[in-house]
Amino acid sequence: MAESGAKEEREREREAKDEDHGYRLYPERSGSKYKQGSIGQSLFTFKHKCHIMLQFAMDTSPYAQLLLAAMRSSGCAVQKDRHFSCEDCDGTVSGGFDAATSQIVLCQNNIHQQAHMNRVVTHELIHAFDHCRARVDWFSNPRHLACSEIRAANLSGDCSFFNEVSRFNFGLREHHQECVRSRALRSILAVRKVSREEAELVVDEVFDSCFRDHAPFGRIPHSKTDARFSFRDFESRDRYHANL
Numbered sequence: 001m002a003e004s005g006a007k008e009e010r011e012r013e014r015e016a017k018d019e020d021h022g023y024r025l026y027p028e029r030s031g032s033k034y035k036q037g038s039i040g041q042s043l044f045t046f047k048h049k050c051h052i053m054l055q056f057a058m059d060t061s062p063y064a065q066l067l068l069a070a071m072r073s074s075g076c077a078v079q080k081d082r083h084f085s086c087e088d089c090d091g092t093v094s095g096g097f098d099a100a101t102s103q104i105v106l107c108q109n110n111i112h113q114q115a116h117m118n119r120v121v122t123h124e125l126i127h128a129f130d131h132c133r134a135r136v137d138w139f140s141n142p143r144h145l146a147c148s149e150i151r152a153a154n155l156s157g158d159c160s161f162f163n164e165v166s167r168f169n170f171g172l173r174e175h176h177q178e179c180v181r182s183r184a185l186r187s188i189l190a191v192r193k194v195s196r197e198e199a200e201l202v203v204d205e206v207f208d209s210c211f212r213d214h215a216p217f218g219r220i221p222h223s224k225t226d227a228r229f230s231f232r233d234f235e236s237r238d239r240y241h242a243n244l
Contacts (some may be wrong), residue, residue, distance in 0.1 A: 021139055022191025025090040026105055029098060050086035050108035053117040061118045062227035063157065066234055067125040070216035076132035083128070093190060095120040097127035099138040104128060123156040129216065142192065142202045147210040149184035150203065154210075155217055157227075158183055176220075181207060 023029050057064050058080065068078055078084075082103075089096075089107035094116065096105045104124040111117050130136055130148045137144050153159055159179035181203060188199045214220060216234060221227040 022096065025093045025190065026087060026096060026098075027089070028085075028087040029105070046088070046108035047086050050106055050111065050117075053111070053114050054080065054084055054086070054106060054121065056114060057118045057121045061122065062224055062231045063118065063122040063155075063221060064125060066216060066227065066231040067122065067129055069231070069234060071125075071129055071132050074129075074132050076128075078125075078128065095124050096191070097124045097131070099131055099136070102128070102131065119157050123152045123158060126152040126155055133215070142188070142194070142198075143206050145192070146184060146188060146199075146202045147206045147213075149187045150180060150207060150210040151213055153180040153183040153187070154220060155214065157221065157223075160222055176222075177211065180211060 058068065071078055084104050084106060086106045086108040088109045089105065091110060094107050094110050096107075097103075098105060104121070104127075106117070106120060106124075111120060127148050130151065131138075136148060138148075154176075159176050185196075185199050185203050188194070188203070189196065192199070217227070217230040218233060219226065219230060221230055
């Protein structure tokens with residue numbers, strides 16, 4: 001029975017790839033084997049720099065550290081070499097979460113600054129966390145996708161005051177919520193062949209409940225300081241439960 005269920009799941013994932021679902025944005029995702037350059041080719045290239053920035057994000061970003069700890073606590077430990085892949089992508093995206101392989105794609109040709117890498121790693125780890133803790137139907141249920149995109153935009157720092165000012169977006173009432181809504185909508189339109197009206201409808205349907213879901217941070221981390229407090233609180237809870 002379990003083997004049959006696994007076979008059906010693989011069949012659904014293969015059909016999902018056949019239907020695109022954004023895979024056109026990640027040309028190296030065209031098959032089960034990904035292109036790997038030699039060590040000589042990777043040195044002093046985008047790939048080499050991508051791996052260095054990824055490691056720095058995992059070691060120093062409180063956002064990433066909390067998400068990695070939360071996934072490990074949930075039985076979904078993240079391994080750098082298995083669950084991250086630095087690849088060339090379409091110029092319109094910086095990263096992605098491939099649910100079919102449980103792998104995070106980092107667009108090495110589009111990420112050039114450490115701060116950008118930190119945000120992308122955090123954003124995609126939120127998708128990975130959602131994939132770990134819930135039975136997310138990424139390919140067939142648009143509400144599930146919309147909810148995770150709302151959470152990623154809300155909790156990753158994508159809509160921080162600093163980032164919005166750098167985009168010349170500020171001064172609106174309830175601006176954070178509008179930024180989250182806008183970026184979630186943008187992400188859905190990038191990876192699904194739906195109209196803007198359809199995407200807006202599904203985002204509106206799940207926005208309130210998903211915007212209020214702050215797991216595993218426990219709050220909206222508007223800054224690194226907020227994220228550090230959340231990480232500290234998570235570690236304290238983890239130690240408490242370990243001692244029960």
